[in-house]
Amino acid sequence: MGEDGESPKINHSFLRDYVTEADVISTVEFNQTGDLLATGDKGGRVVIFQRETQSKGEPEELGESGEYNVYSTFQSHEPDFDYLKSLEIEEKINKIRWLPQQNAAHFLLSTNDKTIKLWKVSERDKRPEGYNLKDEEGRVKDFSTVTSLQVPVLKPTDLMVEVRPRRVFSNGHTYHVNSISVNSDGETYLSADDLRINMWHLGITDRSFNIVDIKPANMEDLTEVITAAEFHPKHCHLFVYSSSKGTLRLCDMRASALCDKHSKIFEEPEDPGNRSFFSEIISSVSDVKFSHSGRYLLTRDYLTVKVWDLHMEKGPVETYQVHEYLRSKLCSLYENDCIFDKFECVWNSTDSVIMTGAYNSFFRMFDRETGRGVTLEAWRESSKPRAVLRTRRVYTGGRRRRGDVGVDSLDFTKKILHMAWHPAENIIAIAATNNLYIFQDRVNPETQ
Amino acid sequence: MFSKGTKRKFPDGGEELPEEGLPSSNEELASASYSLQRQSLLDMSLIKLQLCHMLVEPNLCRSVLIANTVRQIQEEMTHDGSWQTAAMIEAIAAAGSGCSGAGAPPERLVATEVLCRPGREMTGGSDAEPKLFSVMGYDGCREEEVVAVEEDSICSEAASNVCLSGSMGHCWERGVLRGERELDSRLGAPDEDVDVEEEDEEEEDNDLEGCRDEGEAKATRQVFGTFEIKNSHPGPESALEELFSDVDPSYYDLDTVLTGMQAAPKIGPYDLLDSLSQSHSPSSLGSAANCRSDLNELDHIMEIIVGS
Secondary structure (H helix, E strand, C coil), rough: CCCCCCCCCCCHHHHHCCHHHHHHHEEEEEECCCCCCEEEECCCCCEEEECCCCCCCCCCCCCCCCCEEEEEEECCCCCEEECCEEEEECCCCCCCCCCCCCCEEEEEECCCCEEEEEEEEEEEEEEECCCEECCCCCCECCHHHHHCCCCEEEEEEEEEEEEEEEECCCCCCCCCCCCCEEEECCCEEEEECCCCEEEEECCCCCCEEEECCCCCCCCHHHHCEEEEEEECCCCCCEEEECCCCCCCEEEEECCCCCCCCCCCEECCCCCCHHHCCCCHHHHCCEEEEECCCCCEEEEEEEECCCEECCCCCCCCCCECCCCCCHHHHHHHHHCCCCHCCCEEECCCCCEEEEEECCCCCCCEECCCCCCCEEEEEHHHHCCEEEEEEEECCCCCCCCCCCEEHHHHHHCCEECEEEECCCCCEEEEEEEEECCEEEEEEECCECCC | CCCCCCCCCCCCCCCCCCCCCCCHHHHHHHHHHHHHHHHHHHHHCCCCHHHHHHHHCCCCCHHHHHHHHHHHHHHHHHHCCHHHHHHHHHHHHHHHHCCCCCCCCCCCCCHHHHHHCCCCCCCCCCCCCCHHHHHHHHCCCCCCCCHHHHHCCCCCCCCCCCCCCHHHHHHHHHHHHHCCCCCCHHHHHHHHHHHHCCHHHHHHCHHHHHHHHHHHHHHHHHCCCCCCCCCCCCCCCCCCCCHCCCCHHHHHHHHHHHHHHHCCCCCCCCCHHHHHHHHHHHHHHHHCCCHHHHHHHHHHHHHHHHCC
């Protein structure tokens, strides 16, 4: 700060060091080609990054991939106020989803707690010059000076990226929207809040279909909420939603208009040996993702990630421990509310690797073929650009290696909640509070 | 911290003692420790439920999970038989003043350690109906108007969204002031402090567990009601006035508090800075919901920024 020297005793360092709450990234999403990466933050802003393409004529070196640079920034949502309930509506962007590209422009959906917006992102790199009636600055010419007619021509200009709101889908939700998912039909999408799921048509903003409603007649009986929802990547009539009780429900919209009755329910029976007062809380599913193939589901609960086969409802086919060493700390984590953190999970492009976040800026990757997991860190101080990420370990007993981190030294304020994996290559985007890390696999940049 | 996986010791239900082996001092200790932990967890959960009222828009998922945890604990306590005579307490409450459950009875919450002292039992039967609460009013505080409160008591009968009963309120006060000072003091209006200070220490021993249980039942029943604890009792006011003489009396104004709590933007450490640059009216910014400590922070930050 250092504005004046009259108050030398006042310590300004806290102002320098603090993270602006509004800059905390709340969602990360690649588009379908992976050339664009969008992030949303708590301040309601969306930042789009674009991958630099190789210069024409240069041979593309294996492993030398383009970097992501800022392409556009815009304010998606503003803080709002619900006058009926006298409550503020946060402008934090909960989710961003890209639409499949159909023309030169890109479209994305962004949502806060209540309102979903469709944005059109288009480029303008030419402008017409040589108007007859207007001069260069756009002012109307004096007609008497016009002696001849000319045809305006398009001249290249600096690239301009324009972002305009095309649709605003409001008043569809009483509760907080936690998920949006674009349907494979390219025309509809769903939005899910704590108790209901609506299906919208991308072109219609004043109507939506309610397809799931789990609100009990008597709110006293409420014991379960919807935590995430997603359309099947290939079947436009199927979608899945997860609940706070750890169940997954697959619904078929052909069965009935209101899909309260699930077609399949995926639930793992509780392990009686691990029962505690926190069992239910840690079983709550924070994220659910279909695999690219559409055959599997990936879910994240507090301590594990699980892979489910759509054909088998009685339990997951694979379970990976993310941070089992926290099981003995559940009471503390309950006290400081960390137990309610909602971590996301992602598939790689071939569905062979899954990834999720943890604490202390750690994130975990699991190779499904070998069953092995690795811990990596997204922390500026320990990784320079182009440095190889080294694996980390949390010390839980046995031989302690150098670099191991003790469980009690973990920083629970540094949580990796949001992440995305490039749809085709081994490039990942990790949001760590207000920083975005993009990591590329140089050894195997292209997935087989 | 507490160890994980607190064992469920009463699978059959209704048994007071574990069946395996003879009760030894170790087991009794373990049992007492377990009860203590469980009680502490219950307290924590109830406080969390109350605190979430203060957030601008409570996170429904979190609230539901906490409420389920509370329910689970209460069910287990019922099986244990440590669920005290809520019925008796309700009788007292009913006999108390007014229509509201906020009746005057001198029920006060006591600190956890007192409750967990062995032998501290309510008079009368232990066969009280387990008051398995049901969480209601998730819509309450958000979809309906705040219930007007008459004077200092809370009217909880008519409206579905409401306020915590007086007894529970005091439970919270005690809990907050004694055990949880580090919690966000947005919880309390100054009235609470008034009430707590007034409490007669001897009265603590009365109806302790009943108060707590009854309070819990009501609290979780009204989890999303506005719960301004306004059941101030007449007491030695001079002493109180002395203590709180530096507090702006407008904080005591119920309307200010209620509207302030509802309308005040979520105040986090960074929001305070933002709010400095906005011209908030004194009533909204100065509402008790923001509490004195926030104002102190505000002053502190103002000082730094102004450089005075």
